[in-house]
Structure formats: structure tokens, C-alpha cells
Amino acid sequence: MKIHEYQAKALLREFGVPVPRGEVATTPADAKAAAARLGGRVVVKAQVHAGGRGKAGGIKVADDAEGAERAARQILGMRLKSPQTPPGGIEVRSVLVEEASAVARELYLSITLDRARATHVVMASEAGGMDIEEVAARTPDKIIRQWAHPALGIQDFQARRLAYGLGLAGAQFKQAVALIRGLFALYLARDASLAEVNPLVVTKEGRVLALDAKLNFDDNALWRHPAIVALRDVNEEDPLDVEASKYNLNYIKLDGNVGCMVNGAGLAMATMDIVKLAGGEPANFLDVGGGASPEQIENAFRILSSDPSVKAVFINVFGGILRCDRLAAGVIAAIRNLGLRLPVVVRMEGTNVELGRQMLAESGLALTNAADMGDGAKKAVALARG
Amino acid sequence: MSILVDRSTRVVVQGITGREGAFHAARCKEYGTIIVGGVTPGKGGTTHEGFPVWNTVAEAVASEGANCALIFVPPAAAADAIMEAAAAAVPLVVCITEGIPVGDLVKAKHFLAGTSSRLIGANCPGVITPEQAKIGIMPGHIHRAGPVGVVSRSGTLTYEVVGQLTGRSIGQSTCVGIGGDPVNGTSFVDVLRLFNDDPETRAIMMIGEIGGTAEEEAAAFVKAKVKKPIVAFICGQTAPPGRRMGHAGAIIAGGKGTAAEKMKALEDAGATLVRSPADMGATMAKVIGR
Numbered sequence: 001m002k003i004h005e006y007q008a009k010a011l012l013r014e015f016g017v018p019v020p021r022g023e024v025a026t027t028p029a030d031a032k033a034a035a036a037r038l039g040g041r042v043v044v045k046a047q048v049h050a051g052g053r054g055k056a057g058g059i060k061v062a063d064d065a066e067g068a069e070r071a072a073r074q075i076l077g078m079r080l081k082s083p084q085t086p087p088g089g090i091e092v093r094s095v096l097v098e099e100a101s102a103v104a105r106e107l108y109l110s111i112t113l114d115r116a117r118a119t120h121v122v123m124a125s126e127a128g129g130m131d132i133e134e135v136a137a138r139t140p141d142k143i144i145r146q147w148a149h150p151a152l153g154i155q156d157f158q159a160r161r162l163a164y165g166l167g168l169a170g171a172q173f174k175q176a177v178a179l180i181r182g183l184f185a186l187y188l189a190r191d192a193s194l195a196e197v198n199p200l201v202v203t204k205e206g207r208v209l210a211l212d213a214k215l216n217f218d219d220n221a222l223w224r225h226p227a228i229v230a231l232r233d234v235n236e237e238d239p240l241d242v243e244a245s246k247y248n249l250n251y252i253k254l255d256g257n258v259g260c261m262v263n264g265a266g267l268a269m270a271t272m273d274i275v276k277l278a279g280g281e282p283a284n285f286l287d288v289g290g291g292a293s294p295e296q297i298e299n300a301f302r303i304l305s306s307d308p309s310v311k312a313v314f315i316n317v318f319g320g321i322l323r324c325d326r327l328a329a330g331v332i333a334a335i336r337n338l339g340l341r342l343p344v345v346v347r348m349e350g351t352n353v354e355l356g357r358q359m360l361a362e363s364g365l366a367l368t369n370a371a372d373m374g375d376g377a378k379k380a381v382a383l384a385r386g
Numbered sequence: 387m388s389i390l391v392d393r394s395t396r397v398v399v400q401g402i403t404g405r406e407g408a409f410h411a412a413r414c415k416e417y418g419t420i421i422v423g424g425v426t427p428g429k430g431g432t433t434h435e436g437f438p439v440w441n442t443v444a445e446a447v448a449s450e451g452a453n454c455a456l457i458f459v460p461p462a463a464a465a466d467a468i469m470e471a472a473a474a475a476v477p478l479v480v481c482i483t484e485g486i487p488v489g490d491l492v493k494a495k496h497f498l499a500g501t502s503s504r505l506i507g508a509n510c511p512g513v514i515t516p517e518q519a520k521i522g523i524m525p526g527h528i529h530r531a532g533p534v535g536v537v538s539r540s541g542t543l544t545y546e547v548v549g550q551l552t553g554r555s556i557g558q559s560t561c562v563g564i565g566g567d568p569v570n571g572t573s574f575v576d577v578l579r580l581f582n583d584d585p586e587t588r589a590i591m592m593i594g595e596i597g598g599t600a601e602e603e604a605a606a607f608v609k610a611k612v613k614k615p616i617v618a619f620i621c622g623q624t625a626p627p628g629r630r631m632g633h634a635g636a637i638i639a640g641g642k643g644t645a646a647e648k649m650k651a652l653e654d655a656g657a658t659l660v661r662s663p664a665d666m667g668a669t670m671a672k673v674i675g676r
């Protein structure tokens with residue numbers, strides 16, 4: 001799960017990580033009032049669940065409250081497009097107005113999981129700011145890494161190594177060590193999957209602080225963090241994805257016209273692959289999971305067929321825990337209840353397949369049967385062409 | 387022969403009084419697996435659908451000589467269940483549970499590193515040695531005994547490949563689902579090593595997917611050590627490049643993790659790559675001369 005920068009900064013503050021003073025605003029008038037309260041130069045920052053905002057025109061500096069109002073008027077309501085947003089961009093609904101810092105140096109700091117080492121890694125670089133990915137690609141040795149002990153976390157000597165690696169000394173060194181420890185404590189305590197501060201800055205007055213903050217959380221751990229769940233902003237998510245998540249369905253909308261309904265993420269990805277190999281384009285990724293009930297199947301069907309670009313549906317199920325008779329019951333109910341007119345190709349195998357096939361045959365519905373997944377993909381692609 | 391499990395494996399089911407645990411314990415037993423009973427804290431001394439229940443894994447080991455734990459415990463308590471099995475010195479721990487917080491798995495994996503236990507999964511279909519023991523949730527009837535070792539990160543896609551193999555009368559030595567979570571107990575390399583040393587496994591079918599670098603590590607191992615023919619499929623070849631989250635993911639992966647990268651690494655290591663998931667069985671048939 002992702003949250004906004006202003007929410008992330010509140011969490012950072014809670015864990016003793018210094019951030020600029022700031023307020024969130026949803027109208028230009030509120031932005032003006034916030035800037036007046038903060039006083040002096042401010043930065044007005046688009047709040048969307050994606051980075052790369054600076055390069056996309058979502059961040060503007062203003063000298064005074066009137067300037068902040070003008071900047072907010074330009075940013076609020078814009079569709080912000082960056083390499084981290086969906087192709088159509090994201091509409092900006094709020095801005096963070098915060099005091100402008102006099103930046104002396106821009107550094108990079110992040111924490112995430114290193115799958116290969118099965119533990120968390122803290123990464124830092126002197127080359128922070130908006131071009132960090134190019135730095136990583138061209139000069140990977142400019143990124144310093146310290147791996148956390150899986151049970152004991154990051155030790156002080158590791159935080160010191162990172163701070164020395166960032167070229168810090170004296171008071172800034174001490175601030176950075178404390179900041180790294182605070183960020184790591186937050187990452188662990190809240191089951192974050194990513195904590196990224198880019199840039200981490202040293203100001204001209206010699207303060208070290210987080211100018212940007214990105215926090216993502218492990219969806220599997222949200223049950224133990226109700227305060228994090230409360231930060232969810234569904235406006236930032238695709239409406240069909242939101243609907244699917246209500247029924248515990250793993251759905252991602254794509255651009256094609258062959259709707260796919262599959263059990264298991266691996267088989268779902270393989271089904272998208274084979275639809276493409278057959279010359280078609282999948283309209284979605286949809287994993288109905290192992291223990292899907294007929295009701296879940298019906299909801300899955302409703303969601304995927306409510307995408308107007310879908311011209312044919314390909315059901316590809318290898319029954320393990322999901323029994324084919326339950327699948328058949330869900331499909332029959334969905335088609336009847338929704339009055340669905342789309343062509344549907346069914347390929348099923350595995351547990352209780354005979355019973356499932358019999359139920360579909362006796363339903364009297366006009367379904368196309370497929371012998372295997374290759375056959376099913378060909379038929380679905382042909383039907384989607386019309 | 388086979389790897390990891392066979393007809394002498396004695397299984398204790400953790401979470402046997404839950405819906406999934408009870409259902410699958412019965413299916414495994416039907417298949418011929420020795421299920422000695424189950425563990426549910428607080429229900430020790432009772433029986434559940436014919437299976438004896440203990441409070442702790444250690445009791446199941448002491449009274450029945452359990453040497454494999456099969457875990458169906460809900461996500462919040464699953465990492466604890468894994469560590470309990472390891473503390474009871476159960477050599478093989480198979481965790482089916484899906485949705486365990488990754489932070490819990492990091493700790494559980496570290497806990498296991500100091501023991502003699504091996505973890506398979508979590509978030510996996512389990513392990514089956516056809517016609518001997520089924521320890522997991524896979525549909526048993528699609529398997530048959532034979533020469534091909536199967537290892538996969540995905541559940542249902544494993545059933546798909548097994549279905550294609552059996553449909554061509556090609557049996558399997560053992561099928562191992564290593565699980566789809568970012569941190570797992572047993573890697574591709576671990577299983578490839580076991581298959582490579584197993585005289586009855588004559589060829590290996592490997593199913594990978596996009597993300598992480600486990601397939602690249604497997605490729606390096608194949609190149610250095612594996613003499614047996616390998617057929618590989620990587621799913622997610624056409625998945626749209628995921629919307630990136632921050633920069634850290636891209637920095638850490640360093641350009642690795644795409645299907646194209648993984649396929650090239652495996653091909654360079656001498657594996658036969660399958661482009662279409664419909665051709666997995668047919669390609670294996672060709673490679674082993676059937």
C-alpha cells in the first residue's frame with residue numbers, strides 16, 4: 001500500500017526524522033493561508049502516489065503567500081504524468097505547502113528488502129536528487145549498501161558507515177546517524193516495504209533533513225497496522241482495482257480486449273503470455289485465488305466484464321483447491337445474473353473437472369469449450385476480433 | 387528414489403483443526419501419505435476427523451516420530467509455526483500459508499539457518515513424490531511416477547506442466563513448489579542440486595517468473611554444476627513493466643528480473659527454453675526423446 005508524501009512525513013516526524021514544517025491543502029485559498037502561516041519562501045508540492053513529480057511540473061517554489069496560491073492553482077487539478085504514474089497520469093487533489101529549505105547538498109537514502117539476501121538493505125548515495133536512477137545505472141559504486149541483521153536490525157556502526165560514506169562530518173554526521181536509525185525503526189515497526197528519502201539534504205544552515213519521503217507498506221502486514229490502513233486514498237487507485245480488492249481478487253486492468261479469468265498468479269501471467277502469442281492483447285490480469293467461492297467467481301466475472309474494451313472472456317482454470325464444479329456454478333450464476341452477452345471460452349482441468357464440464361453443458365449457455373490453454377487462447381483471440 | 391519426501395515420510399499437520407488443514411490432511415492421507423496427526427495449541431489430547439491432535443510439534447515428534455511438518459496455520463501465526471517445527475528438529479517443514487508478512491519470513495528464515503530444518507515455501511503448493519507421498523494441496527491424480535523433476539515458483543502453473551507431462555505419459559520423480567513470496571526457505575538452486583544428485587531424476591523442468599534474481603542464480607548453478615537436461619519456462623514475458631515504486635526497486639534489481647534477462651541467462655547456461663506455456667510438455671518430450 002502507498003501513502004502520500006505529507007502522510008509519510010508525519011510518520012517520519014513521529015520517529016524523530018527531521019522534515020520541513022508544512023501543511024496539506026486542497027484549494028488555492030487554503031494553500032495561501034498555509035503559506036502565510038509558515039512565512040517566507042515555500043514549496044508547493046503535488047500529492048500523488050508517484051515520484052518523479054519535480055520533472056513533471058508538480059513542484060513549484062513561491063516567494064510569498066500569493067505566489068503559493070498561484071502555484072496551487074496551477075498544480076491542483078492537473079493530470080500529473082511521470083514514469084511512475086499510469087500512462088494517463090494521476091489527477092492532483094491536494095498539495096503539500098512546506099517551508100523552502102536552502103539546500104547545500106542533495107543526498108539519497110532508502111531502505112527496502114533485498115530478496116537475494118533475504119533481509120533489509122539500507123542504501124545511500126552522495127548523488128541524491130532527481131537523477132538517482134541514472135547514477136545507479138552508470139556508476140553503481142556510488143551507492144553504498146548496509147544489510148540489516150535479520151533479527152537485530154541495523155547497528156550503530158552500520159549507520160556510521162553510511163554517514164561517513166555520505167561525506168558527512170561533525171554535527172551533520174551525528175544528525176545523519178540518528179536520522180538513519182529513526183528511518184530504519186519506522187520501516188521495521190510499521191512493516192514498510194520501501195522507505196525512501198530522495199533527497200536527503202544538508203541545508204546551508206547545517207541541518208540534515210528529509211525533503212522528500214516515500215513510504216510503501218507490505219499488504220500482508222496491514223492487519224496489524226490499522227493506523228496505516230486509515231491513510232489509504234482510494235482516489236489514487238483504479239476504480240476496478242478497488243472494487244476487486246473488496247472481494248480479495250487480484251485484478252490489474254490492462255489495455256487489451258481479451259478478458260482473462262485464471263486461478264493462481266503464475267498461471268494468470270502465463271495466460272496473458274499465451275493470449276499475446278496467439279496475436280491478441282489481454283484486457284486484464286485476474287487471479288481469483290485458490291479457494292474462490294462461486295460468489296467470488298461471480299464478482300470476478302462482473303468486474304472484468306464491466307471493462308467496456310473487453311470483447312471476449314477466456315476462463316483458464318486448473319483446479320487444485322479451486323474445484324471445477326464450484327467454478328462452473330459461479331460462471332453459470334454470473335452469466336445468468338449479469339445477462340452477459342460476451343463470448344466466453346472455457347478451459348478447465350483438475351479437481352472435479354467431469355462434474356464441472358457436465359454442469360456447463362447442462363446449463364444451456366452458449367460457451368466455447370477449449371481442449372487446452374493454447375486452443376483456448378486461439379479461440380478467445382478470434383472471438384474478440386469478432 | 388526421489389528427493390525430499392517418499393512413502394516413509396511421517397507428516398504432522400500444523401493447523402489441522404482449521405478448514406483447509408483438515409480438508410487437505412484427509413486428501414494427503416487418501417493419496418497414501420503417512421499423516422501421524424496434527425497440532426493445534428489448546429486442542430491437545432483430542433482427535434479431529436480421526437487424526438490425533440497435540441498441543442506442540444515436539445509432542446508429535448516424540449510420540450510418532452514425525453519428520454515432516456505441513457503448515458496450514460493462518461498468516462498471523464505462520465512464521466511462529468515454522469519456528470516451532472524447526473525448534474522440534476523436524477527436518478522438513480512445508481508451509482502452504484499464503485499472505486505471511488515478509489518481515490516475519492525474514493526472521494523465520496534466520497531462525498532456521500541455525501537449525502537442521504529445511505523450509506519449503508511459504509505460499510506454495512507443497513511437495514509430491516508421485517505414487518508415494520503427497521504433502522501439499524496439489525491435485526494428486528494428475529501426477530504419475532517417472533523421470534522428470536519439476537521445480538516451480540508458481541502453484542497452478544505447476545499443475546499445468548504436470549498435466550502436460552502426464553498427458554504424454556511422462557512421469558515425475560518429485561515436484562517441488564518453492565513458493566511465490568519474495569523470501570522463501572528453499573531456492574531453485576537448492577532443488578536443482580538435489581535433482582542433480584538424484585539418480586532417478588533424468589531431466590528437470592523449471593518454471594520461473596518475473597521479479598527477483600532467483601532464476602539468474604539458478605542459471606549460474608546450472609552452468610557450473612548440472613549435467614542433466616533442463617527445460618525452462620518463465621511466465622510474465624508479456625507482463626507490462628510494473629509501475630515502478632520509488633527508485634529503490636530499480637536500483638536493487640540493477641536491470642535484472644525481467645523475463646528476457648532470465649530466459650537469456652538460462653539459455654546461455656544450456657537450458658532449453660519454452661516460449662509458449664502450451665508447449666512445456668511437448669518440449670520436455672523432445673528433449674528426453676519421447
Ligand SMILES: Nc1ncnc2c1ncn2[C@@H]1O[C@H](COP(=O)(O)OP(=O)(O)OP(=O)(O)O)[C@@H](O)[C@H]1O
Nearest residue numbers: 043051052053054099100101129130198199211212
Ligand atoms: N521543501 C523544499 N525546499 C527546497 N527544495 C525542495 C523542497 N522540496 C523539494 N524540493 C526540491 O524539489 C526536488 C523534487 O522534489 P521531491 O524530491 O520531493 O519530488 P519528486 O520529484 O517526486 O522526487 P523523486 O524524483 O525522488 O521521485 C527536490 O530534489 C528538491 O531539489
Ligand SMILES: [Mg+2]
Nearest residue numbers: 051198199212
Ligand atoms: Mg524525490
